[in-house]
Amino acid sequence: MSARRNILNKLRAGLAGTTPRPDDFDEGLVTRPWQYAPEDRITRLRSLMEAVHTEIHQLTCAEWPAKVQELLEHRGLKNLLYAPGTDHGQTLSEHWQQSNAAPELLAYDRPIEEWKEELFWQVDASVTGTVGGIAATGSLVLWPDRHEPRLMSLLPPLHIALLKASEVEDNLYGMMQKQNWSAGLPTNLLLVSGPSKTADIEQVLAYGAHGPKELVVLILEDA
């Protein structure tokens, strides 16, 4: 613990006789330039996310499970990772049973250690929910929990995310305030603003560096 004491002592000596600077945070600087009419929020989010190769569809709550099926079948994918403990996971599995969909449904219902290799190499796609979207930066907010673990949105080459149109906020500051983030955060809160990408070679943009190669956002207009 001597390192801790030494560092803190040195820092305190440097501050001797001074007082902390006042908190003059002006929230207008991070909100005023990033405000949109309600009907423009989705347009803004769409244009930013599409600019970084995100595929976006606007549809209704009744339509989305069939759209997921279509997205998978169109690509010829063989399986789909889902969260059985969530409402949307339930809806999806009901649709799958009724429609006799071909791709296999894989439930993320056991600890990663039990099927790590399979999760890393064998899963083609996943569906997760979001807790909202941010118009200013074109971002999704993911709040992983025990039902919908963190790696669901990272390992599969195709990630399909559900976004309720009513949960799109103007900007990050507004989102933080509305959901009262400072009162309690999950173990891993994520903002996702497109498929994984890199420009590390000659600044040429390439998608699918380590995370999903494709991100599809289904905006649920009546939710």
Place this chain on the structure above:
Amino acid sequence: MSQRIPVKELTDSFRGRAVGALVDDQLRTNFRVAMDSLMQKRADAFPDEEEREGLRELGNHIKARALSQLPDLLEQLEAKLTENGIKVHWAETTEEANRIVHSIIEAKKGSQVVKGKSMVSEEMEMNDYLAERNIECLESDMGEYIVQLDGEKPSHIIMPAIHKNRFQVSKLFHDKLGVDETEDVNELIQIGRRTLRQKFLEADVGVSGVNFAIAETGTLLLVENEGNGRMSTTAPPVHIAVTGIEKVVENLRDVVPLLSLLTRSALGQPITTYVNMISGPRKPDELDGPEEVHLVLLDNGRSGAFADAQLRQTLNCIRCGACMNHCPVYTRVGGHTYGEVYPGPIGKIITPHMVGLHKVPDHPSASSLCGACGEVCPVKIPIPEMLQRLRQENVKSPAEQPKVKDGGAKYSRKERAIWRFWARLNTSPVFYRLFLWGATRFGKLAPKNVGPWTENHSAPVPARRSLHDLAKAHLNQGDQR
């Protein structure tokens, strides 16, 4: 046609490496193209000057406020992280930090480590330290991976492999990984993806840096585009984050403007693909995520910079790299010329505190003081002012007690004596006229070799008539007309 000089072989001084870099056409083209593009991207990301300047001012105030209560915030951060289940470690030196990281890995009997991009781990030379102890520590950021594979160090803090083009990467992958050569950047990235995914799967420990550590909530925030940061911090059973003590901010809301400044200044992006906010290890009922999360807080000279109110501003830095993207010196000599972890303008003002001015005596003077770095800095660090201050510290005599580690590295009694003579000459009219009289008559005796000046220029020869003399003659002519 100049010969390509591999950067890694140039191990002498800044000056020697600069000469080598300047004749390397490939290197200069790679940097020129990249920096032009990064400057344009930043400019496009800040179309509204008023908005930009307001945000920079706010960013500066947030960092200054955090530094003005740094010890308290570090304690608060530690308490909050501990409450969240993250273990906090403190290290004064890079050696101590390496020991801590090693002991955590050893306790888990780990042999494979994957690392997300972390400049602090570069400061620690963690890869080498662990390799010597038979632990593989693999870089997972594409650029860092390329650089590591070639036995090099990053040449840019955001774009580590910016000095290489696709052909060089293709050849490297072919030589080291045994894959076919390809000029397709997408294919090159997919080779990296496949190779590294297996490593993420096998790794015992993931190491990452931290962009902002939030005291209020006990949260570590990381930004990235690739997903390697999320992989490194989520897939292995243990996650170790390493960061400098200056990365703490007071509140969650403070990161809103800083995040915007960071990604727009660095890459011209409104936000990175991923913003990864870690506030704890896996909970008992969760199905993935590391079971252990550690944070190592490293000093490594930062408290030395902190001790001086002016130099403390160096610690405002949020590591966006905009200063190097806009630096005419960096663009021409490249990142490796600096010979240390942090290149460019920020490297010139932070490195002396870490390694001492004896090791980097040319750092403060390798600048034209054009001011571009200070103009673009998102947290308004007056970099040119810092450079001038370091120049002063660099030539102080031991009696003048330099304020920077190994200050006085360039102190020279001869130079000091010459300046004293110069000052005396210009403050004493009698002495001045006497000297002028001598200089105009015995100019041929002037030294033919005046240091670095005569390496590239002919030596100055005093005129036979002084300006005073000529002016006097001119005025007399006017009187006669």
